[in-house]
Amino acid sequence: MPVKVGVIGVGHLGQHHARLFASMDGVQLIGVCDTNHPRAEEIASKFGTQVVDAADLLSRVNAVTVAVPTIAHLEVAMPFLEAGVATLIEKPIAPSVEDADRLVAAAERGGALLATGHTERFNPAVAKALPLIADPRFIEIHRLGTFPERSLDIDVIFDLMIHDLDLLLSVVKSPVTMIEAVGVNVLTPKADIANARLRFASGCIANVTASRISRERVRKARFFQHDSYVSIDYASQELEMFRLVKDSATDGLMAGGRPIIHGGKLEVMNEEPLRRELEDFVDAVRAGRAPGVTGRDGREALALATRVAETMES
Secondary structure, eight states: OEEEEEEOOOOTTTHHHHHHHOOOOTTEEEEEEEEEEEHHHHHHHHTTBBOOOOHHTTTTTTTTEOOGGGGGGHHHHHHHTTTTTTEEEESSSOHHHHHHHHHHHHHHHOOOOOEEEOOGGGGHHHHGGGGOOOOEEEEEEEEOOOOOSTTTOOOOIIIIIIIHHHHHHHOOOOOEEEEEEEEEEESSSOEEEEEEEETTTTSSSEEEEEEOOOOOOEEEEEEEEEEEEEEEETTEEEEEEEEEEETTTTBOOOOOOBBBBEEEEEOOOOOOOOHHHHHHHHHHHHHHHHSSSHHHHHHHHHHHHHHHHHHHHH
C-alpha cells in the first residue's frame, strides 16, 4: 500500500515537498492546503493532486508535512499528532521551547512519528563527513545568504543558524556550558546577522556565523580535531579531509622533520537534501522506525537557538 501524504503550506519550501512527494514511488500525494487558496490551486494542478482542507486531510493520510509559518506550527500539527498521524514539521519545530515540548508530548501520547525538517543533516557531504568527525576541538561554521523574500517572521538565528546548531549537537554530543553572541538588525526589526561562540563541556569550542544580508552565498563548516581536519561545503556538496599519518619509524614526521599529511577531496554523490529527508520520513513511516531527525532533536536545536538569542539580547 502506498504511503498517503498531505502537504500543509505550499509557499517557498512547501511547494518542493509537494513536488518531491508527487515524484516518489510508493507515495500518494492526497492533497495540499494553504491559506492562500489560489496558490494551493496552482501547486495542486502543477503536481497532479487536489486542494484539501487540513481537517479533511486528517482522516485521509498516513503522514503529513507542515511548512507553514513558524508561529502556526503548534496549531496546525497538534491535531495530526494527537490522531497518531506521522508528522514532519519544518524547522524551527515551534516558536518556543514550551510549544516544542507540547508537540513532542502530543506525539508520544498519540503514538505518532514526529520529525523535524533540519534538511542539512541529509546533505550528502554532511552524511559522509559525520563518521569522520570524532571529538572535535574547534569548529568554524559560516552560513551567509542573500536577503530573502521569506522567513522574515523570525530572526537569522532561527532562520539559518539553527541548521548549524542542530549539526553541532549531533556531532559534539556534549552540553553547552558557555555562549557569547552578538547580532545586528540591519534591514529588518530582527537580527539579520549574528555570531555565536559556544563552549562545550568536552572542551570543544564552536564559532558560528549566520547572515541573510551577504552579497554572496557561503555555506561551509570546518572541523579541527587531533591529527585531522574535515571541511564541508554544504552548497557544492564537497568534502575534504586531511590526516596526519603516523608510523613507528618517524612518529608522523619525515626525515627532515616535516609532518606527513595525506588527504584531499572525498567522493560525494550529489543529491537533493530535501529529497533525501522526505525519503527518510516516508521510510520511517513505512518501517515504523524513528526518523533521521526526531521531534526531540528539533526541540534541542530550538532550545540552543533560544539560548543564543537570549544571550545576544542581554
